[in-house]
Amino acid sequence: MLNVIVASITIICVIIFFVLxxxxxxxxxxxxxxxxxxSGLFLIIILLLLSAEQKSVLIVLSITFVIILSILPLLVVGIFFVNGINLIKKEGARFTNVLxxxxxxxxxxxxxxxPRILDITTSHFLNTIYQFVVSTVFYLSFILITYAITNIFNLIHFTHPIVNYYIVLGAGLSGQEVTPLLAGRINRAITLQKKQNTGKIIMSGGKGTDELIAEGEAMTRxxxxxxxxxxxxxxxxxSKNTSENIKFSKQLVDNDWIGEGQPKLAIVTNNYHVLRALMLARSQGLKCIGFGSKSKFYFSLNAFIREYVAYLKITYxxxxxxxxxVAMFYIVLYFVMLIAG
Structure with missing residues (x-):
């Protein structure tokens, strides 16, 4: 019976996934x-192994799971630490590079x-604070993981619709020339346009206070x-930011489009930036698809954290x-324990 319930819930989740x-x-x-x-598939496998009395396989899976949980935090810390040092060496010690x-x-x-400097076991108050921090870390980590997964699936296109306008988002200049990062975005849009052999490309970017010309002009050149x-x-x-990139580009699309119905729009930016750009487009009532250009891992990881922080700011x-x-729950729990203790 439990197998059927779990399988049914998993199927419902599959349907929801494809609808979304x-x-x-x-x-x-x-x-x-x-x-x-x-999670549903994992649980189904566990239930099938239990029903088949495959204890040895369950033991191996349990040990593997414990090892992964033990190693994962160290691995994550190591990756972030090495990546952070590498980025500072290559790009400088600006705040945006130390995330x-x-x-x-x-x-x-x-x-x-x-845990070493504070003995939380002797104080209900410190224990409650620590539990709240643990819950917050788990919650933000969960949101980070789901944000990353959603971003990945927005880079995967099961179908290939004809795009009428590719909006390439600006990303700063080096003098009057595009940077390698921005060139990657432009090259990606050019490749996509040539592959379908139709559609126009909008080069979007205004002139920053430290720039000699507008990004859009350098990108077009x-x-x-x-x-x-x-x-x-x-x-x-x-435009001065991503939101304006999309807003002003849509105005140009409206002035240029002479076809029937609504034109199909695509946003072209770096892989780590696609999801937030699409969210901003949706907030303006635009349905777009996204394409990402590759960038070096040491830069992408830090940039993705920056994008995640920006997402949290939007949805704060x-x-x-x-x-x-969650805080109210722990406050109530603290006073209950205080009265009971």
Missing amino acids: KYKRPETIWLGISFLAIL SLLMACGLVFYLVIW YAIEQGLDSKLLITENK KVHTIILSF
Whole structure:
């Protein structure tokens, strides 16, 4: 009976996943539904092994699971630490470049230093604080994982619809030239446009306070140098951020589109940036698909953390409400234990 219930719930999660993938792929519920599917399949395997009395296999799986849980925190800390040092060496010690290193230091403090300097077992108050922090860390980690999974699935396209406009998001200049990171975005859009042999590319980016020309103008010039027909290019040179990239590009699309119905739009940016860009597009009422360009791992990991923080900033009200309820629970629990103790 339990097998049937778990299998039914898993099937429902599969249906939800595919509905979201085609209707609302930019919501993190896509990642949550995928994790639910994996959990359901894992539970089904466990139940089948139990019913078949495969104790030796269960023991091996249990030991493997414990080993993974033991090694994973050390592995994560090591990756963040090495990546942070490498990024600082290559890109400089700006605040935006130390996020992965700060993440590593925070995990070390949380996992190693805090339990050693504070004996939480002798104080209900400290124990309650620690439990709340543990819950918060688990919650934010869960959201981070679902955000990453959702981002990955927004880079995967099961079908290949014809795109009428590719919106390439700007990313800073080096003098009057595009940076290698920005060139990667432009090259990705050019490849996609040539592959389907139709559609226009919008180069979107205004002039920053430290830039000599607008990013959109430099991007257009670079695309022409790569052999793309200027008739296929539209330049947007007023935007200051991702939200304006999308907003002003849509205005140019409305002025240029002469076909029937609504044009199909695609946002082209780096892999780590696709999901948040799609979320911002959805907030403006635009349904877009996303394509990502590759960047070096040491840069991508830090940039992804930055994107995750930006996502939390956008959705802070929801997370604040959830964590407030968690805090209220622990406050009530503390006073109950205080009265009972």
